[in-house]
Amino acid sequence: MDNVTIKDIAKALNLSTSTVSRALRGSYEINAETKRLVMEYAERLNYRPNPIALSLKENRSRAIGVIVPQIANYFFSQAINGIEAIAYNRGYHVIIFQTHESYEREVVNMQQAVSRRVDGLLISLSSETSDVTHLRELQDQGMPIVLFDRVSSELNATQVVADNFKGAFEATEHLIWSGRRRIAHLTIPPYMSITQERLAGYRAALEKHGIAYDENLVRYGTFGPDEVGPMVDDLLAQNPRPDAFFTASDRLAAGCLGALQKRKLRIPEDVALIGFTNMNVAELLSPPMSTVVQPAQEIGQVAVERLIELIERKQKAAPPSVIKIPTTLIARDSTRTVVE
Amino acid sequence: MDNVTIKDIAKALNLSTSTVSRALRGSYEINAETKRLVMEYAERLNYRPNPIALSLKENRSRAIGVIVPQIANYFFSQAINGIEAIAYNRGYHVIIFQTHESYEREVVNMQQAVSRRVDGLLISLSSETSDVTHLRELQDQGMPIVLFDRVSSELNATQVVADNFKGAFEATEHLIWSGRRRIAHLTIPPYMSITQERLAGYRAALEKHGIAYDENLVRYGTFGPDEVGPMVDDLLAQNPRPDAFFTASDRLAAGCLGALQKRKLRIPEDVALIGFTNMNVAELLSPPMSTVVQPAQEIGQVAVERLIELIERKQKAAPPSVIKIPTTLIARDSTRTVVE
DNA sequence: AACGTTATCGGGAACGTTGCCGATAGCGCA
């Protein structure tokens, strides 16, 4: 392998390791000629400082851990994209952990990250996670933590999220403006932060337009497979039937669309549909699907920037806060106003 | 932070560090009672061995580098999913690098991975990469390397790919069976391995059915934005017009579908369309799109398994080989046989 | 002439862990 060390250089040039070390870092107390010699020789041998030795000495790894439910998911893969870009520019590398929506694996991943000595942690909570004491304890021990997307107000940490309330409010109002009155809301487990914020936005829009909130129109998914069909059936069985669906995720939006198609309901004639999503093929769906776009990449970028600030400035960094990144509503055919 | 070391335990228990070390690893030459004491104390203090110190000592990092063009891409995010799952079970962590389809960044990423002292490298080549001497040199220095998906026969390394030839052959034959004769092929840069294999499968299917290969029906994309529309236009301007499109990637398939829709061509009545893709929403597109499914996750899993074998058994591992994972053709509405 | 200063470099410890080599005591056996 590659193994040229500072010792090799020292031996070859008949110098001590300390001199070589200082020459390489350009210390002022090394003779210019000596510096040149060392630099040239190091260059010629393609010397690269060993980051592991550095880590041991400085007690830091220049690595940040990223814990997400799933990589193979539009939102998270884009967020990781943003994270990676910033992190590498700042000299950190990114270690990925997946929880697969399991609380248990989240805890295990967290411990793994700790024993890997990551300098900081970026976390999007699993859907099973309601208790965050594991994170609070870690934070109390001094580990910099930033939450993104799936956050928890139980934790006094910086949190970076889409403006879920506003996004949901706009989506719901958009449906109302297009003439719908019975708007169903398909969402994810109720104890999750994003669920509550989106639900609140949904309710606020209904209220603003004088539509009573009907809890029978709200269904909570569990990330299980094949669960969307029955939920949609159940909602459609009501009388009067819902005339619009507002879904809270990529997965639910696609599943809902499939379920509606299977049941031969015309979109947007029979029901309208709008999702909270990042799918870049939403435009190509049948019909083109209206969406509230979450700025996944930007969320990742902002989150990692805050984390690095936390790592490098420690107690001097900005106090914990909640950062909301605006969403964008894109109206397409699935929510077109239908004139009778 | 967490910092309990083997020294702390030794001091507290009035033992030497070596004894503690051996007790922790269950060495036979340590008194059972002493072992118990050490184990219990370590447990109580939540001792975790410092992997950085281990890495320095053993000259290995228990990390594998994964270099891909893009994380935010169906295929690669699923592949990384598979990689992550296996790697963690085997005690390795995964460090992600993105080339963004740039040769230059690929080289830089490779160097970064090396200076991070990864134990092995998993690479899917950028579309710009035609020269692989940077990888060959690294390999010559003893770094275990496994290529996946975007591979190169210039490198004597284990390569894990989808069965591109067979997949393309089946897709083309499927189009022929559905009654098409002028089958256009939208693909990616010609020097890439997957391009050539898919093109060969396409040609072989044409030949088998007595259809002359027409190079005017083949177009090579460059991963640039908004390039698909003009390519499609150009193809459609021919006389006679193509009656089917076979695309070589997720991006091209979606772009082609959008372009055809924009030009008001009916699918499958006017033209058929089949893609090489992993999009799980292909069924929801308009119309539902036929696809050749690449087993992304399995490719990742197999690749990382081979890499770990290479890392741990070194010269004793299996010699380099090309492993082909079968694809699956899913016929949907976009290639339905149209009766005139 | 004695001293302080400056420029330039080396020695050694330390980060946390493991492994080699020894050291000690207790014991059995001839």
Added chain:
DNA sequence: TGCGCTATCGGCAACGTTCCCGATAACGTT
């Protein structure tokens, strides 16, 4: 009694790097 063996443990070096403390010589200053 003396020898060797086993069981049990400690000391030390090493991995690659940085940093603190000295060391040395060549000066200038009083």
